[in-house]
Each structure stands twice: as structure tokens, then as C-alpha cells.
Amino acid sequence: MRILLRLAGFGLTYKRYLVLALVSLVSANILALTIPLVIGKSVDYVLHESQKDTLIWMALLLFGLAILRGIFSYGQQFFAEALSHHAAYNLRNQLLEKLQGLSFSFYDKRKTGDLMSLVTYDVESTRMFISFGLTRFFQLSIIILGVIPLLLITHLELGLVAIVAIPFTLYSSARIGTKLRVIWNSVQLKMAELTTVLQENLTGIRVVKSLGAEEFQKELFHKHSLEVSEETLKAHKLRLQNSTYLTFIYISVTGIILLLGGRLVINGELSEGELTQFLLYLGLMIMPVRMLGMAVNTFSRAMSSGQRIFDVIDFMSPVIEKRGAKKLYKAKGVIDFEGVAFGYRSGSPALTEIDFHIEAGQKVAILGAAGSGKTTIVNLIPRFYDPTNGCVRIDGMDLKDLTLASIRENVGMVFQDTFLFQTTLLNNIAYGSNDPSRDQIIDAAKAAQLDEFINGLPNGYETAVGERGVTLSGGQQQRLSIARTILLNPAVLILDDSTASVDVATESLIRKALKSVMEQRTTFIIAHRVTSVKEADIILVLAEGKIVEQGTHEELIGREGFYKKIYELQILPNEQMLLDGRELAQ
Numbered sequence: 001m002r003i004l005l006r007l008a009g010f011g012l013t014y015k016r017y018l019v020l021a022l023v024s025l026v027s028a029n030i031l032a033l034t035i036p037l038v039i040g041k042s043v044d045y046v047l048h049e050s051q052k053d054t055l056i057w058m059a060l061l062l063f064g065l066a067i068l069r070g071i072f073s074y075g076q077q078f079f080a081e082a083l084s085h086h087a088a089y090n091l092r093n094q095l096l097e098k099l100q101g102l103s104f105s106f107y108d109k110r111k112t113g114d115l116m117s118l119v120t121y122d123v124e125s126t127r128m129f130i131s132f133g134l135t136r137f138f139q140l141s142i143i144i145l146g147v148i149p150l151l152l153i154t155h156l157e158l159g160l161v162a163i164v165a166i167p168f169t170l171y172s173s174a175r176i177g178t179k180l181r182v183i184w185n186s187v188q189l190k191m192a193e194l195t196t197v198l199q200e201n202l203t204g205i206r207v208v209k210s211l212g213a214e215e216f217q218k219e220l221f222h223k224h225s226l227e228v229s230e231e232t233l234k235a236h237k238l239r240l241q242n243s244t245y246l247t248f249i250y251i252s253v254t255g256i257i258l259l260l261g262g263r264l265v266i267n268g269e270l271s272e273g274e275l276t277q278f279l280l281y282l283g284l285m286i287m288p289v290r291m292l293g294m295a296v297n298t299f300s301r302a303m304s305s306g307q308r309i310f311d312v313i314d315f316m317s318p319v320i321e322k323r324g325a326k327k328l329y330k331a332k333g334v335i336d337f338e339g340v341a342f343g344y345r346s347g348s349p350a351l352t353e354i355d356f357h358i359e360a361g362q363k364v365a366i367l368g369a370a371g372s373g374k375t376t377i378v379n380l381i382p383r384f385y386d387p388t389n390g391c392v393r394i395d396g397m398d399l400k401d402l403t404l405a406s407i408r409e410n411v412g413m414v415f416q417d418t419f420l421f422q423t424t425l426l427n428n429i430a431y432g433s434n435d436p437s438r439d440q441i442i443d444a445a446k447a448a449q450l451d452e453f454i455n456g457l458p459n460g461y462e463t464a465v466g467e468r469g470v471t472l473s474g475g476q477q478q479r480l481s482i483a484r485t486i487l488l489n490p491a492v493l494i495l496d497d498s499t500a501s502v503d504v505a506t507e508s509l510i511r512k513a514l515k516s517v518m519e520q521r522t523t524f525i526i527a528h529r530v531t532s533v534k535e536a537d538i539i540l541v542l543a544e545g546k547i548v549e550q551g552t553h554e555e556l557i558g559r560e561g562f563y564k565k566i567y568e569l570q571i572l573p574n575e576q577m578l579l580d581g582r583e584l585a586q
Helices: 002-012 015-049 052-101 104-109 112-154 156-163 166-203 205-210 214-266 272-313 374-380 404-410 425-430 438-447 451-455 474-488 504-518 553-557 562-570 572-585
Strands: 335-345 348-358 363-368 389-394 411-414 492-496 522-527 538-543 546-551
Touching: 002 015, 002 052, 002 112, 002 272, 015 052, 015 112, 015 272, 052 112, 052 272, 112 156, 112 166, 112 272, 156 214, 156 272, 166 205, 166 214, 166 272, 205 214, 214 272, 335 374, 348 374, 348 538, 348 546, 363 374, 374 492, 374 522, 374 538, 404 411, 411 474, 425 438, 425 474, 438 451, 438 474, 474 504, 492 504, 538 553, 538 562, 546 553, 546 562, 553 562
Parallel strands: 363 522, 363 538, 411 492, 492 522
Antiparallel strands: 335 348, 335 389, 538 546
């Protein structure tokens, strides 16, 4: 119930629509309760009074009531839909705002397809509840609570017979509602899995086709799609069983009322018009009772979806901006790690006892085997994660004392896997910067060795980039990412092995671009090759989450340690091959 009340709160935000919907609803239902009375009186006038003029006026009155009821019913449904769509809009925006503010640790554990399903399918389920729960539910209440007294007033004994069925319907609906919530929760989980399969299939379509895995993907999708269909069918089957049961009860009650009421009419204890009026009132009560099955289904879906939505909204990110955090203006770029430890999962440390001091403008290379903790270290600098122990400082200030936005304005990252958006090259370069001019964007592209390539395209900077940048080569994507970083002009630059998977010519272009970017900036270079780190001011060598060596290239090459072993494995064989080549040439 707490979940439903929270969801209702999104609808209560739009009070104007809610008030108009409720006014229309009350008016439409008052008119609905009036119509059986008019019809009942008309029957008695026809059978007993034979007053044709009165009958005509009664018919005109009934016609007018029907028109008014139609107008108010339209208003009720229109304003209810407007209310629910505005509430869904608000809920979607709040969800996205929350997702944007969560740290990387949240996304480490959640699937993209699951979150997509949350923002689409689950929000739609809650929208249906808001439309139904805040308006139609009151309609059911008004009809039932209005009809019961009218039934008892029309004829007490028949009224008591009619309302005997109500406790059975309430019990049946509550029992079915409990079962439906479990089923709908399963449906939403399976829908999230289906969305994940679809998302991975579409984003990885080139891999799927290159490996000839189309049939495998079809079977996988069909399997998950079938599971969703079966669970959904199970829910609707249960709902229909309940609805059929409720209809059977009230049709049976109607038959009993017709039998008992007919005898009362024959005995002169009840007029024909009163019996007609009673049956029409009973018919009005059957409608909300049948809708009760739909209400239970809608409420059950909303509770399952609401639980999933509020699990995200209420999620406490481990990276939180503290109240009163200071803004970091143009940083110098002094970085300190003091006794830093970090683990992605409890009991599995990724970093242990990390200590180092970097002066502003220094170039720092981080070298180590895969899984040694290189990327983890640089992810702590823009505060994508918080250390489990120790402290990370920039210009002597603890990152936890600074605003997240200002930290990330001063820390730029060039990832090995560049993400491009499906828009123009101009907009992709400008992404993340504060309204740069076209000239500034072009200057950044020139510094990134990208301007000549862009000007060679038919539409130049207005050329649209395909989804995830598939129309650009890996080197072009890297240089575009560098252009973004140049435009951002950060004090601290992080390069995640930017030349690892490109050819020699492209590597040369990227190195020229990076040379321009690294000037007068504190730069962290993640690398696997010694050739990428020889000119660094400080080299940090990692192994199993610890710094096992640090110093300059000359200092480390003079020691019998990890760095020298890496150097001998990577450099000496290449140098020997060059010497052998020269000897053969002579």
C-alpha cells in the first residue's frame, strides 16, 4: 500500500487535472444514479397513469441526462489521461535524473536492458494505475456506495439479498490480487531480461553477423519472448477467472432478484417501475464489480513496477556530494593518493596501500599487467568511485569536500573505447563543453589532427555520425575524443591506453594530438607498452593492486625489478631484430 500511495503522489502534483477529473467523475455518476429513477417512473406512468404528455417530458429529460452524462464521462476520461501522462512524464524525468547521478558502482551491477525496461515498461504500468487509481477507483466507490442505499430504499428485503454477494467479491479480489502481484513481478523481471537480449543483439549486430550467430540470437530472443508471453497470459488468465466469477455471482443475484421481485409485483407489494428501477441499480453495481477485477490487476502491476522504480530512486549511491561541498575552480593539478585502498566487491581488494604525490604539470605513466589496478586508480581521480580506505586529494583538497561537477570539469579522460553520439561531428566534439563557438570547436579539431579529415567529407562538420560512431575508424574516434578533451581544457588529463589498438600511421597522428593536449597539464597515461611511458616524469608500476616500483625510466631500468623485465621482454627483442636486419643489409 505504501508503494501505491507514493505513486499516487506523482498524480497529486497536478491538482488541476485531478480536480477536473474528479468533478467530471462525480457529476457523471450522479447522473448515472438518476437515470434508473427516471426510467422506473416512466414505466409506472406508461402502465398506470397513461399520461402521454408526462411521458414525453420524461423521455426528453432522459435524453438530456444522457447527453450531460456523456459530456462529463468524456471530461473524466480526458482529464484522467492528462493527469496520468503528466505524472508519467514527471516520473520518467525523476528516474533519469537519479540514474544520471548514480556512481559507476551502480552500473557495475545493473544491465542496460533492465534499466531501459524500467524507464519504459514499468513507468507505463504505473501510469495506468495513476489513471485508474486516482479516478476510476473513486468511480467504483461512488457507484457502490451510492447504489447500496438506493437499493435498500427501493426495497429493503431485495436490497439485503443484493448486497450479500459483496463480501464474496471483495475476498475473491483480495486473494487474486496477492497472486497477481507475484506474477506481474515475474513478468517485469522477464521483460527486463528480454530487453537486455534485444539491446545486446542490436548493439552487437556486427559481431552477430560476423560470427554467423543470427539463428542463436533468434532462438535466444524467442525463448525470452515466450517466457514473457506465458507469464503475461498466466496473469490475464487469473484476472479473467476472477472477472468471470464475479460476473457469475452478480448475474445469479440478478436472477434471484427477478424471481423474488416478480412475485412481489404479482402480489402488488412492488410496482413494475420500482422493479425496473431496482434491476437497473443492480446493473450499475455489476459494472464496478466487474471492473474490480481490472482494478486488482492494475494495482498489482503498479505495485510490482513501483517497487522496481523506487528501488532505483531510493538507491543510496556510495559517491555522494556532501552538503556544503566547495566548488573547485581552475585547478593546478597536484594529485595525492594517501593510503588508498579500494575493492569492487567486499573481500576482493583491487587496490591496496596506494601512496604517491604528483606535482602540477607532471606526466605520470601507469604500467602493469591486465587486472593490476591501472584503470581503478584513474577512476578514483574524477571520483567515479570512492576509496574504501585512504584519501585522494587535488591541490591539497580531499575530493569528498568538492562538488562532483567541478571535479569533472577539471579532469578530462580519453578512453580507449570512445563513445560517440548519433549526431553531427560538430556536436560530438562540443559534447560536454559549455556552449563553445564554432571557431573553438574547429581549433580543437585541428589540435587533434582531425580537421583535415572532416573538411574532406561532403558535409564537413555537419556530417552525421552513425550509431556509436560506426562510420568512423578507431583512430578517428580517438582523435575526436581528444578534440573533446582539448575543448574542455582540463587541468588533469587521463589517457587510457589511447594508442593500443591502432596502426602505426594513426598512432603517429594520435601522438601529435596528445602532445598538444598534454602541454601544461598533469597527465596520467595508462599503458601496456614501455615505448608509451619512457618520457614520463614518473612511472608507477603496478602488480596485484599495489605499486611495486615508481621512478623515472632511467631509474627503473637500473633496477632489477618488474619494469626492467617488461623492458627486456618488449624492447630488446625489437632492437635485436633491427641489428640483425642491418647486418643482413651489409
